[in-house]
Amino acid sequence: MSYSQTVQALFKPFTIGNLSLSNRIVMAPMTRQFSPNGVPGLDVANYYRRRAENGVGLIVTEGTVINHPDSSNQVNVPNFFGKDALNGWANVVKAVHEVGGRIIPQIWHMGARGNVNDYSETDIAAIILAFAQAAFEAKQLGFDGIELHGAHGYLIDQFFWEKTNQRTDKYGGDMLARTRFAVEVIEACRRAVGPDFPIVLRFSQWKSTDYTAKLAETPELLEQFLAPLVDAGVDIFHCSTRRFWEPEFEDSDLNLAGWTKKLTGKPTITVGSVGLDNDFMSTFTKGKEANNTKIEGLIEKLEREEFDLVAIGRSLLVDPAWVNKIRDGRTNELIPFTSEAVKVLY
16 A cells, blocks of 8 residues: 555545535644734734645634633733734635635633632623624634634633532533533524534643543543533534543543544544654653654544544644645655744744
8 A cells, every 4th residue: 555545534525514624634723922912913824824835624723812801811822802913813814715725713711810710600701702702703704613722721621620610600510510601602602603604612631730630531421521512513522632542531442532523423633742752741841852753543543433633733833844745755854843843933
């Protein structure tokens, strides 16, 4: 079997709703902090354009924050509100679409200064409205869908996780109750964008403060957690793991994306050190360079339809042409990832 045949599964088209992709490769969202005062400039537009013209099927932008005082504590993270920021994002969309790419913004509230237990129901209503407004703006600007950031210990995930959600009202309690905030965010976004505009939800078991954390300890609990999110209107689940090859539960080699697709029937995106030999944090905490590694195991899982799409993070950050190199068998040209790469917009 030739190399082009072995990677063929990555290059099959994919369609959901009004979103049609030329292949299964997604650019993972990666915070860059290259948007002064929250406004993405032409350098940001060109950064995403380079990935689109080099074959990325779908770009998920870095996290973009909603119009709420607690949404960010980092001045150079891009906003998704305000005339200047939205004009900047319009330029990004135009740049990506001009070269045939597809792009969705990741919509984010960091929970930077707020504690979910301190927010009143009035506060929560305002945050939900801000998410919906961002979703509306995304559609108006011509984006191809949206992704809601519900992972890694940020605001939506703070409501999910029992260790951070100690509320005694309708937004706290058992696992089902702790999904209520996310459900209301998803429903509000769905009303804002209509039925055919894809909504992706990124979620994780792990937190940036606890890599061993789990929202659901068993497949049965995971099913209970996911069901209300499906009912609310999620089209695709982006299942964040640090290493895609690791099984999520005992007695099965399915990863989180595999289990999520099995339990919901919804398309899923897998992610986690794809094409690299160590996880993201090892590069920074241990000073390790992430070298390129083979992706046969990934291809086998994709061919078995355990998941539908594959998100690539650091490899695409350092190498805009990663997709074309993989497609053409130019693996000897792949660029290793170092911590210095995050300091530059290639």
